[in-house]
Amino acid sequence: MTAPPTTNKKLIAWVNDIAALATPASVHWCDGSDKEYHALCDLMVSHGTFTRLNEKLRPGCYLARSHASDVARVEDRTYICAKSKEEAGPTNNWTEPTEMRAKLRAMFKGCMKGRTLYVIPFSMGPIGSPVAKIGVEITDSPYVVVNMRIMTRMGAAALNALGDGDFIPCVHSVGAPLEPGRQDAPWPCEPDPAKKYIVHFPDTREIWSYGSGYGGNALLGKKCLALRIASVAARAEGWLAEHMLILALTSPKGEKHYICAAFPSACGKTNLAMMQPALPGWTVRCVGDDIAWIRIGADGRLYAVNPEHGFFGVAPGTSAQSNFNAMETIRRNTIFTNVALTPEGDVWWEDMGGPAPAKAIDWEGNEWTPGCGRKAAHPNARFTAPAAQCPVIDPEWESPEGVPVSAFLFGGRRPGTIPLVSEAFSWEHGVFMGSAAGSETTTAALGKAGVLRRDPFAMLPFCGYHMGDYLAHWISIASRTDRAKLPKVFFVNWFRKSTEGKWLWPGYGDNSRVLKWICERVAGTGKAVKTPIGNLPTPDALDLSGLDVSEEDMRQLLAIDVEGWKREADNIGSYYDTLGSHLPAALRAELEQLRQRLATA
Numbered sequence: 001m002t003a004p005p006t007t008n009k010k011l012i013a014w015v016n017d018i019a020a021l022a023t024p025a026s027v028h029w030c031d032g033s034d035k036e037y038h039a040l041c042d043l044m045v046s047h048g049t050f051t052r053l054n055e056k057l058r059p060g061c062y063l064a065r066s067h068a069s070d071v072a073r074v075e076d077r078t079y080i081c082a083k084s085k086e087e088a089g090p091t092n093n094w095t096e097p098t099e100m101r102a103k104l105r106a107m108f109k110g111c112m113k114g115r116t117l118y119v120i121p122f123s124m125g126p127i128g129s130p131v132a133k134i135g136v137e138i139t140d141s142p143y144v145v146v147n148m149r150i151m152t153r154m155g156a157a158a159l160n161a162l163g164d165g166d167f168i169p170c171v172h173s174v175g176a177p178l179e180p181g182r183q184d185a186p187w188p189c190e191p192d193p194a195k196k197y198i199v200h201f202p203d204t205r206e207i208w209s210y211g212s213g214y215g216g217n218a219l220l221g222k223k224c225l226a227l228r229i230a231s232v233a234a235r236a237e238g239w240l241a242e243h244m245l246i247l248a249l250t251s252p253k254g255e256k257h258y259i260c261a262a263f264p265s266a267c268g269k270t271n272l273a274m275m276q277p278a279l280p281g282w283t284v285r286c287v288g289d290d291i292a293w294i295r296i297g298a299d300g301r302l303y304a305v306n307p308e309h310g311f312f313g314v315a316p317g318t319s320a321q322s323n324f325n326a327m328e329t330i331r332r333n334t335i336f337t338n339v340a341l342t343p344e345g346d347v348w349w350e351d352m353g354g355p356a357p358a359k360a361i362d363w364e365g366n367e368w369t370p371g372c373g374r375k376a377a378h379p380n381a382r383f384t385a386p387a388a389q390c391p392v393i394d395p396e397w398e399s400p401e402g403v404p405v406s407a408f409l410f411g412g413r414r415p416g417t418i419p420l421v422s423e424a425f426s427w428e429h430g431v432f433m434g435s436a437a438g439s440e441t442t443t444a445a446l447g448k449a450g451v452l453r454r455d456p457f458a459m460l461p462f463c464g465y466h467m468g469d470y471l472a473h474w475i476s477i478a479s480r481t482d483r484a485k486l487p488k489v490f491f492v493n494w495f496r497k498s499t500e501g502k503w504l505w506p507g508y509g510d511n512s513r514v515l516k517w518i519c520e521r522v523a524g525t526g527k528a529v530k531t532p533i534g535n536l537p538t539p540d541a542l543d544l545s546g547l548d549v550s551e552e553d554m555r556q557l558l559a560i561d562v563e564g565w566k567r568e569a570d571n572i573g574s575y576y577d578t579l580g581s582h583l584p585a586a587l588r589a590e591l592e593q594l595r596q597r598l599a600t601a
């Protein structure tokens, strides 16, 4: 082992402790250089983890195929080990911390045998920003190192920013010790789902992850640090760590507003964050597509920072039509995971636009032809791409203080009842809207359509403490600043369906029509009508110029279905019951007021 490139005593002691436990063959301190990145990519090409893509078609790009058991986040194996089960709340898995610690140490014993232990210092947030947090991830996966280099500010600069200060320790292993003389698997991991663990200790602010090499399970700066641990820190320190995109919308007159939007996973954040507006003269710029850290600024307004440095986006469905700017972002220097490989050495996935290739190698490495009955790409196939490559990245995206937030949006996939857009009457009503967010699925296998999962603030899998306390923290923001300076709150639903099951709203670039009204409401000019559920655009308030949606469909999109809303209120009430005494009284009151408004509607 070469000498550690730091004098940070806590860091050196911790690395020594984990190395003694996991017994790797060697230790490598990552400097984050180009040279290191390319050497690790070459190493993975030689091991079969990476396939280099055609240098002319996708310069600097690689394809990785994961193990078939390791394709997404594992929510049922994710733990919040607070001191008590009560603190973790009913929406999180919990084990007593001492017991979990002992279990983890037993699992990590010798788990890096035959592998290199990489030490990855990284900054969530621009280096030197007052809101940035430094983490250090230990991993035995070179795939994690190169992905972390894209997704975070990683290496010597982060280590330098850390100095002798404190950091959030993140320990990761794929859980596949390599015996001498054995050939390594292209995607080593622990295939038994019951042996995977994604563990958070909120009191000591530590993360331990075992058995998976995929996405949020393994890139520990993202969901584990920037949401679960950060949400705990945010509550203690009076700020917000949220599963939100951040975008800037500028009108033809040059009025610019920043908007944060929380939608559950795979419900359209990346798409909205870099959308091409259908309305002429309007522009969208992207600050972030997944996570926002939000603080009250010196002027009393809320300011949002994207703590990430790249996009880890869903590939299937991404096309020049649905998300032109994402397609531009991933032309080069991108890692693709679980997409299909074409004979030309390019990537392909379902709904990429254009004709399907005559043949391809699917995400599992098998021959694939159109119509063979299997998907070529895994539905959760992803691209890892530098945010700076996005053609519409906002000039302020690395602002150390963040960007001022004019509006919060909440949403999800709701085929019925929920209108295209509504505006909250107050901060408390806005928090009520966020708390009632959720997404509906069709579970055809059970013969039961439209099962709704409540996903408050799109944070259900990502909140590091009791969900009721989280909602109370959101309520408390109004008492920490001038109410007049708080962002306005809106609920949107791009996913309303007709009785025949077709989308009523075209979505994507046409969502700019809704964003325009939102900005007009912020400016005090947009026309609205008060309804029992919130303020809705008057029939003439949305700019529908050049849009091909029938009057009847528009009427449905903006209609208030009183009976449907009464059922919705009952469902929200049942959900609130699961949060017990931790649910803030202000939200019970909001629900009662909604019921009263509906009763007299």
Ligand code: GTP
Binding pocket: 263, 264, 265, 266, 267, 268, 269, 270, 271, 272, 289, 290, 312, 313, 314, 316, 317, 318, 322, 494, 495, 503, 506, 507, 508, 511
């Ligand atoms: P995570 O990265 O998992 O947090 O997801 P995300 O919220 O960033 O979701 P993403 O933007 O990747 O969208 C997921 C899916 O939603 C894709 O299949 C999109 O095609 C679809 N989608 C996005 N926006 C719209 C829209 O406005 N209307 C409709 N109908 N579908 C949309």
Ligand code: SPV
Binding pocket: 072, 073, 214, 215, 216, 217, 222, 223, 264, 265, 266, 290, 312
């Ligand atoms: C999500 O699931 O919300 C993601 C992907 O953004 S992952 O990083 O795997 O959590």
Ligand code: MN
Binding pocket: 243, 265, 266, 290
């Ligand atoms: Mn996400």
